[in-house]
Amino acid sequence: MVEDSNPILQDEWPDDHKSGVVAVIGRPNVGKSTLINAILGQKIAIATPKPQTTRRTQMGIYTIQQAQMMLVDTPGLHKARNRMGEYMMNEAEFALRDADVNLWILDTSEPPSAADGYIAQTLKDLAPNIPLVLALNKIDQHQGDDYSAFTQLIEHERAYPISALKGDGIEALVNHLIDLLPEGPRYYPVDQVSDVTMRFIAAEIIREKVMMNTEQEIPHAVAVEIFDYKDNEARTNIDAIIYVERDSQKGIVIGKGGSMIKQIGTQARHEIMDTIERPVHLDLRVKVLKNWRTNESFMRRVGYRFPKKEDK
Template identity: 35%
Template sequence: MKSGFVNIFGKPNAGKSTLMNALVGEKLAIVSPKVQTTRHRIRAFLNGPGYQIIFSDTPGIIEPEYKLHERMMHAVKTSLEDADLALLIVDAKQAPDSADEVFAGLKLKVPAIVVINKAEMVKREALEKTVQFFLERPYCNEAVTVSALKRTGLDKLIDTILKYLPEGEAFFAEDDITDMPQRFFVAEIIREKIYDLFDEEIPYQTAVQVTEFKEKSTLIKITAEIIVQRESQKAILLGQGGQSIKELGTTARKEIEAFLDSKVFLELFVKVRPKWRDNDLHLKEFGYV
């Protein structure tokens, strides 16, 4: 039996969350074309014949601008400390130099596989040059090309991961796919829909907190608060006559019902908490610990 922790690192929008979802076959990490979507460290388990891989998706590596960013980068730091293997994700469309600088700065103490993602978007010659570039780097043990979106190259990646995992018993039950609670995923789904429906600063200055999660005989009643920094942002989220919050609630509810496999009654409220991203008490209250 092989069992170990495989933690995923990379710059924003390299496709870390899409890759983890594709590897485990479940949508556990939210995705968006917008950068800095992932704020928490999210674990997902892949069980196969003779192995259990515990993947951790981490926030994209950035220079912190406020305390929320500092909490996000702390999640990256703790992931560095407990990894058996690192997956370093690169966007194949981008020049490798900036990713190389980030990866070298991680000062890894475990083996690393560079995963060149979005391989379907570049020509083979360019892909081969990127592979060779990373194979020459001291932190890179192997380089694998994949398309997380198209789900190609994943079997080869899993085989490569297994070469580096230690032998040992499974850490989690075979039927488990994550150690995160349902409330967390509900809040993340709502936040994902905010990224989908709103532009500019709204997604980045918004947090979601589930305040009620009650399983009744015919449905699950969920109440969530959407936290913003300014009254003007609250007005945008509500929309004229409440149309925007209604659209957000409808789209989020449908995905939450699919995720929970249950009918859901969803209530959303918008609250203003000025400068919450730089307030330690608010960050702790909203789950950024």
């Protein structure tokens, strides 16, 4: 873990206080969300062994006395195959164009791929003047200590071998990212760690549990809508709908005699409870919505913020 991002900070910040946005980018499944959770010391973004877990940008806010760093988690850069994929790519490209610093996460457990070449080109085209730092992740699964195949991909400020999962090498990386930020004020209160609501995080936790418990195309065919989210004195009541694209997928998510949905519900409820630190009642239903990944108005409803036509 890195220096505690905690509320025992003074209201006043020093004159040379730094603040800015770091876009965290890379291929799907390289560990972007895992790294942001590790830097913050708490889970704000879901992470699974399946590619294309993150679908929209989400900010993690890291605050220390002398700096505030907004880490933007982005969907993994990949070739879009449907409206959802296009949306994800827009989100990532928008973030990397607009950052103060770009942080490119590479997975060193395997050699660089054509997809990494594509990312190098995207960075050169869209963000040629933004400082670039490389994080060489998953060093716990890398043979030896030669990382030249990765560092040769593009000109960069510095490269840091890290393990986001084990927490190795993160402190030096964070210190350098802060060095690269411009001077500026503290934009967010010290206790705010993300820009998304607990309602959205709850939906994401449910989606994570579905992704972890299912295989093949189901993880990508799932969307979660929080239908009702109410705090009463004793507990928080959450009604959620899990959407899939086909009847057969619905059957799998429900499972024999409801066993799968029960397991998903138990896992999600425990994690939401740990996050909000109060009792939770979670009600899950599964519905089929054919081809929702091409349905923009539905995707908007479940939290994917498509730009208005005129902003495109």
